[in-house]
Structure formats: structure tokens, C-alpha cells
Amino acid sequence: MYYALKSEIFPSFILILMGSIDCLTTVIGVLYFGAAELNPLMAGIVSTNIFAFLALKISATFLIGFTYILAKRSLNRTLNKESKSFKYSNKLIKVAYTGVMGFLFIVIVNNLTIFLA
Numbered sequence: 001m002y003y004a005l006k007s008e009i010f011p012s013f014i015l016i017l018m019g020s021i022d023c024l025t026t027v028i029g030v031l032y033f034g035a036a037e038l039n040p041l042m043a044g045i046v047s048t049n050i051f052a053f054l055a056l057k058i059s060a061t062f063l064i065g066f067t068y069i070l071a072k073r074s075l076n077r078t079l080n081k082e083s084k085s086f087k088y089s090n091k092l093i094k095v096a097y098t099g100v101m102g103f104l105f106i107v108i109v110n111n112l113t114i115f116l117a
Contacts, residue, residue: 007072008068008069008072008073008076009069011068011072011097012065012066012068012069013065014101015061015064015065015068015097015100015101015104016061016062016065018101018104018105018108019057019058019060019061019064019065019104020058020061021104021108022057022061022104022107022108022111023054023057023058023061025108025111025112025115026046026053026057026111027046027050027053027054028115029111029114029115030046030047030050031050033114033115035111035114037053042056042057064100068093068097071093072093075089075090075093
């Protein structure tokens with residue numbers, strides 16, 4: 001039980017932490033370093049209403065983190081953990097999580113390079 005809880009919550013915590021760091025570094029970059037938001041959907045919001053940007057970005061970050069928890073819980077309830085569908089779904093969740101974490105890492109590094117430049 002403890003392992004299952006740890007395997008669901010810890011990765012989501014890291015994802016939410018990195019998403020929050022991305023949000024914070026984006027806001028600092030835009031407000032103090034003249035950076036621009038590269039996401040075209042968020043660029044208009046960050047330049048007109050920073051509080052709406054913060055609310056949207058943090059909400060999306062938490063939603064993604066909790067979606068990971070729900071997906072892992074749903075998958076862990078599967079009775080036949082040797083089935084192809086379980087293995088495929090488990091791998092898909094891991095690949096998606098790794099992709100999101102890799103993307104967030106690149107974004108945070110990019111944001112920090114703007115501070116140093």
C-alpha cells in the first residue's frame with residue numbers, strides 16, 4: 001500500500017514542482033528580464049493579465065499532476081497485471097510522464113538562461 005501510494009504521489013509532486021518552477025521563472029522573466037512567452041496560447045494572457053496567467057498555469061499544472069495520480073490508481077486496480085493492455089498502458093503512462101518531465105526541464109533551463117544572459 002505504501003509503495004503504491006509513493007509511486008502515485010511522488011512523481012506527481014515532482015511534476016507539480018517543476019511546473020510551478022516553470023510558472024515562476026516565466027513570470028520573473030517576463031516582468032523583470034523582458035522575456036517573452038513562447039507558447040502562443042499563453043503569450044496573449046501573460047502580456048495582458050499576469051494574474052490570469054498564474055491562475056491558468058498553476059491550475060493546468062495541478063490538473064496534469066492529479067491526472068497522473070488518477071491514471072496510476074486506475075491502472076493499479078487492474079486485476080491481470082500480465083495482460084498486454086496493462087503493460088502497454090503502464091508503458092504509455094511512463095513515456096508520457098518522462099516526456100512531460102523532459103519538456104519541463106528544457107523549459108526551466110531555457111528560462112534560467114534568460115536570467116543569466
